[in-house]
Amino acid sequence: MTGDAVPGLVAVVAVTVATLAIGTWGLRFSRTTSDFFVASRTVNPRLNASAIGGEYLSAASFLGIAGLLLVGGAQMLWYPVGWTAGYLVLLVLVAAPLRRSGAYTLPDFAEARLGSPTVRAACSVLVVGVGWLYLLPQFQGAGLTLESAIGAPRWVGPLIVGSVVLVNVMSGGMRSITFVQAFQYWLKLTALLVPAMVLLAVWAGDGRPGGSGSGDGWSVPVEGGGAIGLYGTYSLMIALFLGTMGLPHVVVRFYTNPDGRAARRTTLVVLALLGLFYLWPPVFAALGRVYGGDLVADGHADVLVLELPRLMVDGIGGELLTGLVTAGAFAAFLSTASGLAIAVSGVLTQDVTSRFVGERGPTASVAAAFRLAAALAVTVPVLVALLDTNVGVAQSVGLAFAVAASTFCPLLMLGIWWRGLTSAGALAGLAAGGLGAGGAAVLNVVGVEASGWLGALLVQPAAWSVPIAFATMILVSLATASQTPAHARRFLVRLHTPEVLEVGHGG
């Protein structure tokens, strides 16, 4: 540890203290079961949208995108665009109906819609699987960031992030996390926007030097390699556009809106907040092309956001900016990990831990079950992160999107818009999509190398696994049409009718 470590250390401690303080402050509002799971459904659209933004903008957005853009050029712009457009798809297809379904979690929705405990169990397994897959890179990334920022051993990051998340989630549940997440969105935006402004001013002061080596495909928004590259770009778009609605930590937030109309307005504000944030990573990438040539040469492009301030500004100014971006990166790990931990804990509580906690009055026992579930939800991925550090961060995140797009997306879209969906169809579709996308990704992670078309199909499975999942769900449902749930029609009415009419709501 040297003098370089001071701003990073101060930033990490400050973010941790602020997170715990806001979480504790939120605790005084958490009294009931409903507070723990859905913040009693009273979160207003602007606060809720900030919380969604805070939770959604993970380390991949804060650190990863700028590095990818620096190395890969305009084709990587599809990541932030896809992550934002995913919310537009979610807005028009699922936001309001999902809220009106009145369920707490994705498995709740599946059971309410299809009346089948088996489908519920399948969804629970998928939520926990996708959640852990997405938690793992957060903890690993925290280890890498602390290593780069303050020279700490790699196991420190997962332990710190895991502990802070656990304390926050266990103490206050959804209500307390909502305040923490909202704070962290604005922290992340500030931590990117202010350095970007300062660095742009420095660049203008230097006489606006141009980037190095133009004409190497840096301005082409499609993968190279002819038709295979085109396939890869479209497959990525499908995974990102459709995967967002199936991410467990995103979906659970929609249940915290007061009604369907508020759910839509929340999504609209989220679109604005994400757009505002994603304007800045390209600025870092463009400046990195001018000043950060060494980072690319050394293969350290992924820490571009953390290193660029020091490369461009000398002295105390550079140190301050470094502290700010480190704080933003740390907030990104904390908020995404908290949101995922909440979602996974919610599912584990309802399907696993509430069976082990005795009947000590409804509120006390549910809160205890939730705390037990939270411990489980955080401990497992932290242990994996400590044991094995070979799974790539970007790989795990991309895998989570592809699996979500191939499983929960067809389930939600058909469940909300098509009366004919049956439990057999849903199960078959979930299995087809999950095995297809999940299997392809597992082959990737264990290091199966394939080139040409086979390699492209394995690296970007969404373009074939999503249609297969949809087709399976529809065909098997048609084949088992006699088993269409009796209440399906009434459930659809409830999903699509404005609350003011009170058709099938409450009762």
Add this chain to the structure above:
Amino acid sequence: MSDHRPQRVRVTGPPRYASGPRSRIGDVHDQTPLGDVFLRSLLKEQLALAIRVLVLVGLTLGLLPLVFHLWPGLADLEVAGLPVAWVVLGGLVYPFLLLMGWRYVRSVERNERDFTDLVAGSERPTE
């Protein structure tokens, strides 16, 4: 005074699941032919609106990779000193998505308002 004490009413929260036999109100409403027509038309309108937005996104954002694949020379085009792909995908796309979302929310809320007026004006759904 105590003779006129109101009868005790049990107050409960909403049930957790929509499944199973619960309220008769919705079922009655379901089986009304007129209500059936209204709901069918609302569902169709909302779905058509959603599909319109998605098709528009598909025809704009969705065609960009193909366009740049077919005409690679476009990548060298510059707008205000920046490559056109960076201007479009790094900046303009976000206000565009927001505008689409805003227009969708306006239309969908108008649909729901019309539906509410229609149903409430012709027959009380909750009675």
